Amino acid sequence: MNLEKRIVFTPNEDIYWDNWGRIVRVFRKGITCEGVGYFDLNSKLQEVSAEPPHYKNVKDTVYEDEIEKWDFAPKTHHLKTELEFFEAINAGIKSFAIRKNDREFLVGDFIVKEEWDSENKGYTGRSKKGVIDYITDYGQPNNQVVLGITYF
The missing domain is CATH 2.30.130.30 (Hypothetical protein.)
Structure with a gap:
């Protein structure tokens, strides 16, 4: 069972989507974003589900190795x-x-x-x-x- 926590994170690289054959940058390197972090039983961050800044109501997965830094951000x-x-x-x-x-x-x-x-x-x-x-x-x-x- 994964533990979910609200976090802010900074990607360590630009992250792209293939939008019907058109490559689109959705998360920019060094720009802070927020999402829901999924942690394993040892409290290690596994991945983040986040809404890209320019694409509302659409979520994507950002993996732990694509994240430069993160911190908790409770509501x-x-x-x-x-x-x-x-x-x-x-x-x-x-x-x-x-x-x-x-x-x-x-x-x-x-x-x-x-x-x-x-x-x-x-x-x-x-x-x-x-x-x-x-x-x-x-x-x-x-x-x-x-x-x-x-x-x-």
């Missing part, structure tokens, strides 16, 4: 959280979330739970920060995930 997800659930999080009772996976959640991403008062239709101003340390879709409906979260 921060701000999530509206109802009063009753926020209280359970704040009390240390609730350390998970079941969500539609519409934000490309990854292990290592940050979560900011922002308390929402649906009766008054507004945020209360309280928030709780955490990091996603586990993700599974086991037993969940299509495109839904369970996030394990450590709050701090």
Whole structure:
């Protein structure tokens, strides 16, 4: 099983596609890009799935030997959280979330739970920060995930 983490990386060479017989440069040497890194069980980067800067909604694989340097680049997800659930999080009772996976959640991403008062239709101003340390879709409906979260 591979571990996925959001990263930034710099190719060590220009990377090209064969676009129906036309050779097109998609990643430029020395230009920083972002993608999802796939790591083996020893935490060694194997490859990256990334969207080239000039080709939106198309992803390509960049292999470890084509990467000069890389670093982790977690996203921060701000999530509206109802009063009753926020209280359970704040009390240390609730350390998970079941969500539609519409934000490309990854292990290592940050979560900011922002308390929402649906009766008054507004945020209360309280928030709780955490990091996603586990993700599974086991037993969940299509495109839904369970996030394990450590709050701090």
